[in-house]
Amino acid sequence: MAKDGFHILDSDMHIMEPPDLWKRYIDSEFRDIAPVGLTSINVRDLRTFFPTDPPSASRNGGAPHEGHNFERNQILYRDHAERGWGPDCQLEAMDREGIDVAVLFPTRGLSVLTRPNMDPRFANAIARAYNDWLCDFCQANPARLLGAGMVSIYDVDDAVAETRRVVKDYGFRSIFLRANIVNGHNWYDPYYEPLWNTLEELEVPVGFHEATGSQSRQTGDLFDSNFGIRRIYSQPVENMLALGALVCGGVLARHPKLRVAFLEANCSWVPWLLWRADEGYEREGDIFMGDLREPPSEYFKRQCWVSVEPDEGPARYTIDEFGCDQLVFSTDYPHGDSRYPEAVDNFLKLPLGDDEKRKILWDNCARFYAVPERAAVT
Numbered sequence: 001m002a003k004d005g006f007h008i009l010d011s012d013m014h015i016m017e018p019p020d021l022w023k024r025y026i027d028s029e030f031r032d033i034a035p036v037g038l039t040s041i042n043v044r045d046l047r048t049f050f051p052t053d054p055p056s057a058s059r060n061g062g063a064p065h066e067g068h069n070f071e072r073n074q075i076l077y078r079d080h081a082e083r084g085w086g087p088d089c090q091l092e093a094m095d096r097e098g099i100d101v102a103v104l105f106p107t108r109g110l111s112v113l114t115r116p117n118m119d120p121r122f123a124n125a126i127a128r129a130y131n132d133w134l135c136d137f138c139q140a141n142p143a144r145l146l147g148a149g150m151v152s153i154y155d156v157d158d159a160v161a162e163t164r165r166v167v168k169d170y171g172f173r174s175i176f177l178r179a180n181i182v183n184g185h186n187w188y189d190p191y192y193e194p195l196w197n198t199l200e201e202l203e204v205p206v207g208f209h210e211a212t213g214s215q216s217r218q219t220g221d222l223f224d225s226n227f228g229i230r231r232i233y234s235q236p237v238e239n240m241l242a243l244g245a246l247v248c249g250g251v252l253a254r255h256p257k258l259r260v261a262f263l264e265a266n267c268s269w270v271p272w273l274l275w276r277a278d279e280g281y282e283r284e285g286d287i288f289m290g291d292l293r294e295p296p297s298e299y300f301k302r303q304c305w306v307s308v309e310p311d312e313g314p315a316r317y318t319i320d321e322f323g324c325d326q327l328v329f330s331t332d333y334p335h336g337d338s339r340y341p342e343a344v345d346n347f348l349k350l351p352l353g354d355d356e357k358r359k360i361l362w363d364n365c366a367r368f369y370a371v372p373e374r375a376a377v378t
Helices: 021-025 028-033 069-082 087-097 120-138 156-168 190-202 219-223 227-248 270-288 296-303 315-322 343-348 354-369
Strands: 009-014 101-105 145-150 174-177 206-209 260-263 304-308 327-329
Touching: 009 087, 009 206, 009 260, 009 304, 009 327, 009 354, 021 120, 028 120, 069 087, 087 101, 087 120, 087 145, 101 120, 101 206, 120 145, 120 156, 145 156, 156 174, 156 190, 206 227, 219 227, 227 260, 227 270, 227 296, 227 304, 270 296, 270 315, 296 304, 296 315, 304 315, 304 354, 315 327, 327 354, 343 354
Parallel strands: 009 101, 101 145, 145 174, 174 206, 206 260, 260 304, 304 327
Antiparallel strands: none
């Protein structure tokens, strides 16, 4: 497709799951308690509820009216909503933006596995059902629609088994996790070692993708009654915490082949955070960062990627400090804070050289997801 001479790989494009996805795809044992998507006059309502919940318990996933964006969303997304957000709509959106290939992440599915103390078998069934549906969705154009698999961390053996299944049976290019801790195990906990080992073995990356809303404790809860402030803090701060756990907690040092991306949370905070992490390593690393043999920033440069917003002017500070080899691009379609359908146009206006744009729009993302150049389809 090559918009303005650039091939484009969207590192984090979203689908809008049908409200009855889990009712249709989950194991029959759990069908009566499967999550259900809410619908409303907002054509892109993000919320879900569980039939066993009290009526007031469906706050996860976002605000139903999204302030000034509400009228815009009604106009922009109504056609795709009326047509059911199918793969035909996804491909139309990609064509409109000039996107060659997209890695697909959930919308409602970002919040369904955030409850503390979920029954591990039920949580795993939710993940499997989503992955089965996503595999069917991607069949509309497997060269352009690439899956990121959902895994349940309530039993790490389930996460390992589902990772193997979606990679080997479905050809998914990654798995994703919420940065938000939902089961009491921080990311450097030995509990996760089997999952990191499996990802290294399969040479498949993990994308940490936070959302504004969780049934487990989240930074944004400090502003629970003000969705606007919650949105400002939830994604970047939770991803900052995850990056610190993985780098300073020694996960990347113990797993040098592990590739990790931090998505939909800006990138401009990276220079400060890594400067402070390096300072901590210099002062206290011998005691508290025993697995590290180099400053945290060195592990970041080798094993981490971060997504840049289409109009993120302060990203220049990250590029000044680290170059642009760790940055990937995302449109965030069809979310209310997306710049769709001008996300690519906005990015191309940033004061970057063509080589930098080419790396961010395709090369870095292709390296992260192991997508060959020939996948830049027309």
